[in-house]
Amino acid sequence: MTELKTYTREEVSRHAAEEDIWIIIDNAVYDMSNFIDMHPGGVFPILEYAGKDATDAFYGMHRQEVLLKYNRYKIGTIEGQKEQITIRQHGDLSKVPYAEMSAFLGYKSPYYKDSHLRYQKGLRKICDELKTEAQECDSAGDRPSDEFAKKLGSYHLLAAHVGPGSWLHDVVLPGNVPGKEYDYFHDMITHQEFARWGTPGLVAGLVGGMTISLPTVLNYGKPELKARLVPLLLTGEKRMSLAITEPYTGSDVASIRTHAKKVEGGYIVNGVKKWITTGRFADYFATAVKTEKGISMLLIERQEGVETKAVKTAYSASAGTSYITFENVFVPDANLLGVEHQGFRVVLSNFNHERFMLIAQSVAAARNAVEECFKWAMQRKVFGKRLIEQPVIRNKLAKMIAGVESCQTWTENIAYQMNHMNYAQQADMLAGPIALLKYHATRMMHDVSDDACQIFGGRALTKTGMGKYIEDLQRTYKFNAILGGSEEIMADLGVRQAMKKFPADARL
Ligand code: HEM
Missing domain, CATH: 1.20.140.10 (Butyryl-CoA Dehydrogenase, subunit A, domain 3)
Incomplete structure (x- = not known):
């Protein structure tokens, strides 16, 4: 990287014409000559500060990340002046009072061990590094890419979302935390760090749907089903959602109408589901169905007869919220989750x-x-x-x-x-x-x-x-x-x- 020059304030003040315009923000000098016509806020606000210190005016209108994005216009610093405003680096804790959990700022706590603090630190850095991509995806309403999901999988963060359990026992988590140590404080930290992205729609689509559906397979799936699906889901190769609610019924699970008819070797499923998070991208659906003597849970794999379309919500479309139709879908007995007619237990668990x-x-x-x-x-x-x-x-x-x-x-x-x-x-x-x-x-x-x-x-x-x-x-x-x-x-x-x-x- 080339060393930045230093300038005096007097030197900067000489660049105050529209075609040759410099401004000062904190201790940095920016050459706005090629940017002024493209400035989203217009030419006028920048002209007002031509050759001057625009620090307060800038921070009254922009977030700090604007400076990082347009760093290419920075040409130097002010002679003898140190930075007054810290640019947050990936992984940093905020120094703003109450912006972090007190235990991370040196306050005493009976709960947190070194392992929690290490995990938070490691995870914060990863989340910060992925933040821009997450925010761009969320704003565009895109399907979170396979690469993105796989990256989380490579850090074992998909498994971490599901909570403490045997699926984490053989892995090492951020902060060099052995998966066996992962407890509900680590789990809380996982959900909190991802929430800091400020992209609840994307988080729901990327990890939320899986977090609430995968336990049905982990806890109630037959061994062969688990062996086949779980590795694909925890590495981010496949996506899964929980399909319970219907247009006719929200919280009242007993009133669902999607039904499964018992046939030789399995079930034939017909019905519809609505508001299914991750559904639009999902490969598997842990689905509540009506069977002869109650509710049962079936793992339905995407196939002919399964259609998903987007439900537009206040969330970003990255949540993958969907309307699902099942039309004569065959589901083998091997995909029954838990005991037939006792699906309520699986739903509640x-x-x-x-x-x-x-x-x-x-x-x-x-x-x-x-x-x-x-x-x-x-x-x-x-x-x-x-x-x-x-x-x-x-x-x-x-x-x-x-x-x-x-x-x-x-x-x-x-x-x-x-x-x-x-x-x-x-x-x-x-x-x-x-x-x-x-x-x-x-x-x-x-x-x-x-x-x-x-x-x-x-x-x-x-x-x-x-x-x-x-x-x-x-x-x-x-x-x-x-x-x-x-x-x-x-x-x-x-x-x-x-x-x-x-x-x-x-x-x-
Ligand atoms: C390095 C220098 C600057 C860069 C890279 C820059 C860049 C930008 C960008 C990207 C936006 C869009 C804001 C957003 O939606 O986040 C914006 C808006 C704006 N900028 Fe700048 N800007 C700079 C300096 C200034 C200065 C010195 C002023 C003077 C006050 C200014 C005034 C404004 C105004 C008034 C808006 C519109 C804000 C709004 O919509 O509420 N900018 N600028």
């Missing part, structure tokens, strides 16, 4: 983990909004003052921070319980608290999104630029309030579970 994932994502997305709003309030000037100088803005930030930190702390408590309870104990003791926390986390997200929008104003309604994360948050946060059990059902389930444990002899 993964709810706690799915909800835990949604909670972790919600807290991370809200925390991201805290960082965005804090930075914006500190750098944005209106009516001659920084936004942060307005008490109403500080009050909103306080509410956001308190919401995020309280949800984070409850999530950590749940992760600790999950680490120390077997499956039966989790089902008995945690279904209620997890449901209540999901309800609480998505309500918190609702409030954070609302306050963040007010802080960012019009920029929160714009898909690119300063408010792009907030725009995405306010457009998509409702998904977590509905998927995996709606807020109302979560709240009700939490209290009903508590009622079951209410002591018969308790009185006021």
Whole structure:
């Protein structure tokens, strides 16, 4: 790389004509002469700063990544002046208060071990390196590419999404963490780091569909089916989705109409499914069907008779949300998941983990909004003052921070319980608290999104630029309030579970 020249401010001030225009941002000098006509904000704003320091004006209008993207226009630095503004490097923790979990910033915690800190560090770097590609794919609404999925597979991050289990025992995870050490704190970190991309649609399409469907095969599939499918899914060669909801029914699984008729050697399936995340790209569908005496779960492979079309949602189309039709599809007995007519057990079995994932994502997305709003309030000037100088803005930030930190702390408590309870104990003791926390986390997200929008104003309604994360948050946060059990059902389930444990002899 050629060494950049140094200039004095006086030298820069001599380049102040439209065809020869330099500006200063922080300690760097940019030659805008060839860019000014292409500048998306127009010629006029740049001309105003010709030959001058444009640092505050620049940061009032652009995100830092603009400077990285247009680094080619940087021609030098200001003599004797050090950088005042740090450009975040891949893997860095944010220094903005409350922008990171306190345990990563040196605060004491009873929960986190060295292995969690190493994993977070390693994973942050990988996620940062993939962030631009993830964001471009999400904005374009593209199918996440096979190369992208395979890259995650090569770091064992597809397997990590599914949660702790034997599928991780023989691998080494980011941060040099042996897969056998992977617990629900690592799992929480996985979902939170991916949520930092600010691309919930893409994350749902790339890993969400698989995270909620693959356990049906891992826990209920016959050995041959597992041996054939699991390696393909965990390396990113194939995609999978969970096909339960239908146009006629959402949470009410008992009312599904897709049916499977028993025939020699298998089943013939007919019916439709709707809102199926990853469905548009999926090779396999863990599908709830009506059989003679109840609900059964079948692993349906993409074949003739299986059609998927896009359902347009507020998510990016990268989520692969689809409408699926099954028309006389033959499914062999070998693809039955669990016991015939007892598919409910298979459907219910993964709810706690799915909800835990949604909670972790919600807290991370809200925390991201805290960082965005804090930075914006500190750098944005209106009516001659920084936004942060307005008490109403500080009050909103306080509410956001308190919401995020309280949800984070409850999530950590749940992760600790999950680490120390077997499956039966989790089902008995945690279904209620997890449901209540999901309800609480998505309500918190609702409030954070609302306050963040007010802080960012019009920029929160714009898909690119300063408010792009907030725009995405306010457009998509409702998904977590509905998927995996709606807020109302979560709240009700939490209290009903508590009622079951209410002591018969308790009185006021
Ligand atoms: C290295 C120098 C600069 C580069 C590479 C640059 C690049 C860009 C880009 C890429 C955008 C689109 C924003 C987005 O959607 O993210 C933009 C918008 C804009 N830029 Fe610049 N810019 C530079 C300097 C400046 C300066 C010095 C000003 C003076 C105030 C300025 C004023 C604006 C304005 C007003 C907009 C429109 C913002 C909006 O839509 O809200 N730019 N610029």
